[in-house]
Amino acid sequence: xxxxVTIALVGNPNCGKTSLFNALTGLNQxxxxxxxxxxxxxxxxxxxSNEIGLQIIDLxxxxxxxxxxxxELVTYELLRNKAETNFPDVVIFIADASNLKRNLLLFTQxxxxxxxxxxxxNMVDVAERRxxxxxxxxxxxxxGVPVVPINARKxxxxxxxxxxxxxxxxxxxxxxxxxxxxxxxxxNMVSKVTDKRNPYAALQYAINAAELISEKSARIKxxxxxxxxxxxxxxxxxxxxxxxIIDAAVKKARVYSDLSxxxxxxxxxxxxxxxxxxxxxxxxxxxxxxxxxxxxxxxYPMDWVEAGFAQLSNYVQSxxxxxxxxxxxxxxxxxxxxxxxxxxxxxxxxFLFIAILEDIGYMARVGFIMDRIxxxxxxxxxxxxxxxxxxxxxxxxxxASRSIENKKExxxxxxxxxxxxxxxRLPVYTLLISLFxxxxxxxxxxxxHGLVLMLMYFIGFAAALVSAWIxxxxxxxxxxxxxxxELPGYKMPIASNILITLYEKAGAFVFGAGKIIIAxxxxxxxxxxxxxxxxxxxxxxxxxxITVNMTEAEKNEAIINGxxxxxxxxxxxxSYAGQFxxxxxxxxxxxxxDWKIGICLLTSLAAREVFVxxxxxxxxxxxTDDNLDSIRxxxxxxxxxxxGKPSYSLATVFSLLLFYAFALQCMSTVxxxxxxxxxxxxxxxxxxxxxxxxxxxSLLVYQIFG
Amino acid sequence: xxxxxxxxGEVATITKVRGDLLALKLFEMGVLPGxxxxxxxxxxxxxxxxxxxxxxxxxxxLQDAAHIEIKINE
Numbered sequence: 152x153x154x155x156v157t158i159a160l161v162g163n164p165n166c167g168k169t170s171l172f173n174a175l176t177g178l179n180q181x182x183x184x185x186x187x188x189x190x191x192x193x194x195x196x197x198x199x200s201n202e203i204g205l206q207i208i209d210l211x212x213x214x215x216x217x218x219x220x221x222x223e224l225v226t227y228e229l230l231r232n233k234a235e236t237n238f239p240d241v242v243i244f245i246a247d248a249s250n251l252k253r254n255l256l257l258f259t260q261x262x263x264x265x266x267x268x269x270x271x272x273n274m275v276d277v278a279e280r281r282x283x284x285x286x287x288x289x290x291x292x293x294x295g296v297p298v299v300p301i302n303a304r305k306x307x308x309x310x311x312x313x314x315x316x317x318x319x320x321x322x323x324x325x326x327x328x329x330x331x332x333x334x335x336x337x338x339n340m341v342s343k344v345t346d347k348r349n350p351y352a353a354l355q356y357a358i359n360a361a362e363l364i365s366e367k368s369a370r371i372k373x374x375x376x377x378x379x380x381x382x383x384x385x386x387x388x389x390x391x392x393x394x395x396i397i398d399a400a401v402k403k404a405r406v407y408s409d410l411s412x413x414x415x416x417x418x419x420x421x422x423x424x425x426x427x428x429x430x431x432x433x434x435x436x437x438x439x440x441x442x443x444x445x446x447x448x449x450x451y452p453m454d455w456v457e458a459g460f461a462q463l464s465n466y467v468q469s470x471x472x473x474x475x476x477x478x479x480x481x482x483x484x485x486x487x488x489x490x491x492x493x494x495x496x497x498x499x500x501x502f503l504f505i506a507i508l509e510d511i512g513y514m515a516r517v518g519f520i521m522d523r524i525x526x527x528x529x530x531x532x533x534x535x536x537x538x539x540x541x542x543x544x545x546x547x548x549x550x551a552s553r554s555i556e557n558k559k560e561x562x563x564x565x566x567x568x569x570x571x572x573x574x575x576r577l578p579v580y581t582l583l584i585s586l587f588x589x590x591x592x593x594x595x596x597x598x599x600h601g602l603v604l605m606l607m608y609f610i611g612f613a614a615a616l617v618s619a620w621i622x623x624x625x626x627x628x629x630x631x632x633x634x635x636x637e638l639p640g641y642k643m644p645i646a647s648n649i650l651i652t653l654y655e656k657a658g659a660f661v662f663g664a665g666k667i668i669i670a671x672x673x674x675x676x677x678x679x680x681x682x683x684x685x686x687x688x689x690x691x692x693x694x695x696x697i698t699v700n701m702t703e704a705e706k707n708e709a710i711i712n713g714x715x716x717x718x719x720x721x722x723x724x725x726s727y728a729g730q731f732x733x734x735x736x737x738x739x740x741x742x743x744x745d746w747k748i749g750i751c752l753l754t755s756l757a758a759r760e761v762f763v764x765x766x767x768x769x770x771x772x773x774x775t776d777d778n779l780d781s782i783r784x785x786x787x788x789x790x791x792x793x794x795g796k797p798s799y800s801l802a803t804v805f806s807l808l809l810f811y812a813f814a815l816q817c818m819s820t821v822x823x824x825x826x827x828x829x830x831x832x833x834x835x836x837x838x839x840x841x842x843x844x845x846x847x848x849s850l851l852v853y854q855i856f857g
Numbered sequence: 858x859x860x861x862x863x864x865x866g867e868v869a870t871i872t873k874v875r876g877d878l879l880a881l882k883l884f885e886m887g888v889l890p891g892x893x894x895x896x897x898x899x900x901x902x903x904x905x906x907x908x909x910x911x912x913x914x915x916x917x918x919l920q921d922a923a924h925i926e927i928k929i930n931e
Contacts, residue, residue, distance in 0.1 A: 215885040250912040253887035281912075383877060390884040417914070418897060427901040519916045523902035532905070532916075633879045633921045635886060638907055638914040 153204045156320070159229060159239035161261055163254050164212030165639040166247045167273040170303035172209040173651050180209075182655065192225070192237070200317055208237065211553075214253075216260045216355060217386060220556040230264055231356055241320060242266040243312070245303070248278040248285060249640075255294075255397045256390065259327040262296070263351045267321040270298045271312060277640065283405065290404035295325045304645050327396050328389060330354070337378040344370055358382045417512075417640045424516050434520060438539070441504045442608075445497050445543075452496035460489035478680060479673070487672030490758050491665040494544065497574040498660050499653060501543040505536065506652040510644045518636055528616050529623030531555065531634045534564040538615065540656075541571030542608070545820045547659040549827055559628035563619045565827060566837050569820050570615040572608045572812060575759040579811045580607050582763055585783050586804050611812050614844065664758075664819035671757035671818050675728065679754065679768075682726035690725050694718040723768055728753055742810065742846065743803035743853040755816040762811070802856035806849040814845035858929070860908065860922035863896045869927035870894075871910075876924040883925070887911045894927060 162168040172180070176195025193209040210229060211222035218224040229237060242261055246254035251272075262268050272287065291298040297315045301308030330338060330350055338350045344367060345360070347353035361371045361382060375382060423429050464481045471477045508514050514536050522532030533555045540548035545568050552568070555561035572580070584603050592599040681687070694714060701710075723729050732749030739749055747769050754765045763782065770785035789798040815821065815838050825834040863869055871892050874880045888894075888910050897914055898907040905918045 214882075217881070217885075219882060250887075253911060253913070256885060256887075283912075383881065386881055387884065390881070391889075394889060421898050421907070421914075425898045425900060425907070427899075430901050515916075519898070519900050519905060519907060522916075522918070523900055523904050526918075633882065634905065634916075634918050635882060635921065636916045637886070638916050640914075 153198070154202055155204050155206060156199075156241065156316070157206045157208065157237060157239045158316070159208045159210055159242050159266075160245060161210055161226065161230070161242050161257070162212055162245035163214055163247065163257060163637075165637055166212060166245045166254060167303040168212055168245045169209060170645065170648055171243070171245055171271065171273070171301065171309075172207065173647055174303055174306045174309055175205075175207055177647075178651065178654065180651070182658070192229070199313060203317060205316070208239065213257065215257055215390075216264065217359060221553045221561065227359065230261060230266060231352065231359075233265060233352075239266060241316070242268040243271050244268050245271045245273050245301075248272045248275045248300075249281055249283065251278075251285070252394070252397055252401055255401070256393050258294075259393050259397065260355075262325045263328050263349075264355065265324050265349050265352055267324045268296050269312070269315055269321060270294060270296050271303075271308070272298055272300045273303050275300045276302060282407075284407040285404050286406045287404075289406075290400065293400035293403050296321060304642065304648075326351070328393055332388075333385075334378055334380075337374070337380060340374050340378070341371075344374060354385075358386065420641055421516065421638070424513070425519055430516075430520050434517060437508070441501065442542075444504065445500050448500050449496035453493055456493045456496070457489065460485060460492070464489075479676065482680065483673040483676035484669065486676070486764065487669035487757065488665075490672065490760060490764075491661060491668050493760075494574045495657060495661070497577075498543045498547075499657055502540070502547070502653055502656040503649070505540060506649045506656075507644050509536070509652070510642070510648050512639045512641045515636060515638050519638060522634060528619040529560060529563045529626075530619055531557065531560050532636065533634075534560065537564055537568055538571055538612075541568040541615075542573060544573050544575075544660050544664060545569045545571070545817065546664040546823045547656045549820070549823050550659060550663075553827070557628070557632055557634075559626050559632075562626060562828065562833065563622045565824055566622055566833065566840075567615040567619045569815055569817065569837070569841065570611050570618060570813065572611040573759075573817075575817070576607075576811055577604075578760040579755075579762045580604055580808065582766070582782065583804050583808050583811075586786060586799050587801055607808060607812055610809075614813060618840070618844070663823060664817075667819040667822055668758050672761075675754050675757055675761075678731070679723055679726050679728040679750075679765075682722075682730065686725035687722065690718065690721045694721070720769055723750065741853065742849040743800070743806045743857055744810075745798060748807065752810075752814075752816070755811075756818055758819075759811060759816050800857065802853045805856055806853040809852055810845045810849045812845075813841055813848060815841035858927060860894060860917075860925040860927050861906075861919040863894070863906075863908070863922075863927065863929075865896050868893055868895045868930045870930055871925055872928050873926040874924060875926070876921075879921060879924055886915065887913070888915065888925065893930070894925075 160168050160172055172193070172195065176197055179197065180193055180195035182191055182193050195207045195209075197205045197207060199205050208229065210226040213223035213226045216227055216230065218227040229235065229239075230242075232238060244258045244261060246258060258268070258270065270290075272285070272290070275285070278285070287298050287300055297319055299308055299312045299315055301312060328351065333354070338354065341357045342348060342350060342353040345353045345356045347356060357371045357374075361368050361375065374380075424433060464485050467485065468477060468481045471480065505514070508517075517535055518532030520532075521535045525531055525534050534552070537548045537552040537555075540551055548568050548571075549565050552561050552564045555564060581604070584600055584607075588599050588603060594602065694717075697714065698706075698711075728750050729746070731753050732746035735749045735752070736744075736746040739745075739752070744752075747766075750769065751762045751765045754761045766786065767782050770782060770789070786799050787797065790796065821834045821838055824837055825831055828834070860869075860871075871888065871890050871894060873890060874883050874888060876883075892911050895909045896906060897909050900906065900916075903919075905916050906922060907914055907916045908922075909915075
């Protein structure tokens, strides 16, 4: 039997923790939840030797065990509870050697909490380039733990680290900080309430619990008050006492230090990248480049996905006997699956750029440049990356907002991310814009179609900012509003880090959003293919009668196909989805929408691009390859029965464009917001405010232009 | 004077950090009395600023920097 050892990777942000995790586990990693919670953990299983198997847990970077962000809370939650099944046997603490003192603060806290630890001294080369040299053996002796120099990005030192895990696994934990100055009676009380024997763990838990965890907080606050314990002052004293201990150890271990050697490439690069003119120009050019790439690189793969699924659908449809199962497979599951996969190319390209920029350290600079602009809108510099990612898919972007410390700013960021135009809106925009602008129309050197599309993205961004600004006044925050962010040194990007990030983001989309898209697709398929029996039968009978009465000469393939398409449209009209469309028609008529658009609004709840597919069914357009032109023609021909004018007037199209830009027609987003905020309330508020915004602006536009 | 008033080329020593939660967070991030600081970058709109503190580079807003008292080194 192989022995399983659980190892947690802990360290400050930017210390190289994730690089080490990737170096240790490769692609052998998975994201799952801590038992009984919605908190995510990243784990990887590695066979260390014939006797030992490792379960490695990667924890978000933090500066201390008094968590300030949702990210940091994850780390704290794992380390605080020894009874937890995932409690690590050993912590590998990754410390940035070029900034050792600050890194060791957290290290001593983690040890005091009761975790046996190994210190992995990362980026020793960076430190040496800056003129700082450490004697690893002295450091190990001073700290009383095994110390292994590594370079996580270059994957050096990994074998010696494994060697320690095999032969020299620490069993005991070290203590550094003494609680001598704290009243022992008080500590006893705290130990009892928190049910922890280790006094530091007990006190530390109590301080956090007083702020965070509701059930015991009242009792703990009472004890604090009775013993006149000032948690804030204690934390300050603790930090200083720890630095005092660390200073002594670091000084002894530092063999040579000549800071005059310090030459910083980072400083020179930053002088340009954060320059008041060049900095902004470079940022804007990068954004432009990225979007060019997202649109131009992905056309072919997206076509392949669509063509592939069309073939697969045809194959399944013709090889299985006709019936409900066949329809469910083709129109429910395969259609849903295709709707998920088709976005992967765009999402991968966008996240590829974001991952590269993140890995080299540029994204932190974007936060630095943009903070001043985001601030009046109740967000901060860290909001910018999730917002940009929102142009791919809101689901992974909302998850990416975890690094924002301030709860209010994080919440606002999550609430407005879905206003950024995501990839699912693109096919809808493309179809709608083509209704009033020919593909090849140009204005000077610009393609007008492209300009309008850009305008839509801009409108989404502007709406996000304005909504954020309004939320700022309604969301209360007790937290002090500060913005502190480390600007890490620039590094060469590493392919494996980027690929693993991509794999993760794509996974979050496919498994997070995809699951729901498919589930909703199936429900909507049921609604669109079933209906009140009487009406459905009437349609079926009508078309059977037509076929029966046809002469042999009339029965050529084209006519039959045409009839079948008309029949599908009539069935959709009679279905529950059709009934729904007619039911809400009075409500959406002021926006210029008829019941047919009403059906689309319903089916778009799976993912917005379903709009295009539903339109093609409604207008009896055959579902094969390049049908965008045929849908467009069918929509243009449509006239409104009551007015006799075209159904898709300019006003209706504008109104629809705005509706799709603003409405939260995405169940996956609703689900992820509920999960990330921990409250149904915010998901509901988001759904309502976006619907109101969509309805209001569509109404306004239609009434002005209509 | 405080850190929000530091100019390029000046090297200063932190004398005091004020503020409740902010000060704690700054301490945890190694912004301690006795540490040296120097201005490295100013964001395009004049705020936030990036300073070298201890052995790394920290970005902070002027309003937060104003909580950090400094003395310019001779």
